[in-house]
Amino acid sequence: MTALRGFRVVEIAEGVAGEYCGKLLADFGAELIKVERPGTGSPTRSMAPIVGSDAGPENSGLFAYLNTNKKSVVLDLASKAGLDTLHKLIATADVVIDDHDEDWLKNVGLTPAQAEHDHPSVIFCSITPFGHGAPAAWRNAKSINVFNASGWGYHSPTAADPSKPPLKGAGRFMADYEGAIDAALCIVSSLYWRTHSNQGQFVDISQMEVLVSRADCVVGRMITGEAEANDLRTAYDMGGPHGFFRCADGFVYLMVTNRKHWLGLCKLMGNPEWSKSFDENWLEFGATLEKVVEFRKHFAAWLLAAKKDEVSETAQRLDVPLVPVNNATDVQRSPQFVFREYFQRVTHPVLGEALYPTVPYKMSATPVKITSPAPLLGAHTATILDNRQAVGGAKAHA
Helix, strand or coil: CCCCCCCEEEECCCCHHHHHHHHHHHHCCCEEEEEECCCCCCHHHHCCCECCCCCCCCCEHHHHHHCCCEEEEECCCCCHHHHHHHHHHHCCCCEEEECCCHHHHHHCCCCHHHHHHHCCCCEEEEEECCCCCCCHHHCCCCHHHHHHHCCHHHHCCCCCCCCCCCCCCCCCCHHHHHHHHHHHHHHHHHHHHHHHHCCCCEEEEEHHHHHHHCCCHHHHHHHHCCCCCCCCHHHHHHHCCCEEEEECCEEEEECCCCHHHHHHHHHHCCCCHHHHHCCCCHHHHCCCHHHHHHHHHHHHHHHCCCCHHHHHHHHHHCCCCEEECCCHHHHHHCHHHHHHCCEEEEEECCCEEEEEECCCCCCCCCCCCCCCCCCCCCCCHHHHHCCCHHHCCCCCCC
């Protein structure tokens, strides 16, 4: 038994945000019908990483991950027949996921007003960079634009050189993944509401607002006026000497904020002489920029001889928040991930067998599992479009 069994979702989204949202619902058991353009399919089919030498529509590792447990239907939405078939398909659905701009929605007859009129019981979720009503020039923004517009890009570097530009951000698609999570939450909430109201609704997700809602304490204090915003990014270190440090076999990340952390860290380093010049409570009441710089210099020198896994395990036993910075191989081999069975082996008809990430939660009654790999382009077109019930009571071809 799965949590969303019996619900049908039509995914007309073509980007990472919409596809990840759909994946979350499909992994919970919803029937997910992905509508793709003829010939090339979804643009994510051509996005890296590409597996093998063939750059065909079945060789994207990104698409393979984002589209497990889905069905693929090819429709030409530039044609009247294709649009008619899409609307018949939507009429059989509970949810529609989209990530196109407002002009595109108008062209296919799915603006909020049109959707409410033509499909009043269907939940439409639109995930866009800045939400509906944004200036036209902003509508084609990418994740990096949203990441920086939200404020995260500017303050993310720790101990940053103020003469250098902000970092790009964590991963290629942070805004997309975060927006997708909120979208999936809104969809499930809307499905619950519909059981009482028998009405659909239009859900408008702004990826930038999602990221702003994730703002950490530094940005939050500046937004509320508690702290003065300034252009010196090193000022963010006033909360403590957090950040990445090089060690013998890679990097670790340190996050210390209080007396307990400091005493444990001193013990970890063998209580060196230089540490005695720091008050036990300096992290809470004396974390001046000068002290932070001095600490970094000594700690970085000591850490160069340590190995990341060993020093991290010892630090955590001393209640010091120090963790290894893992690469992809490290993550797959992590004893914790192995114990949790986080990765699942999936066999794709073109890409072969590989380990896929699953979900970061365990559900006793309705477990989440990858039951099918990402679909080949158009693999389910005939099955679904030739099914009378699936397309509103009449055969439809596009």
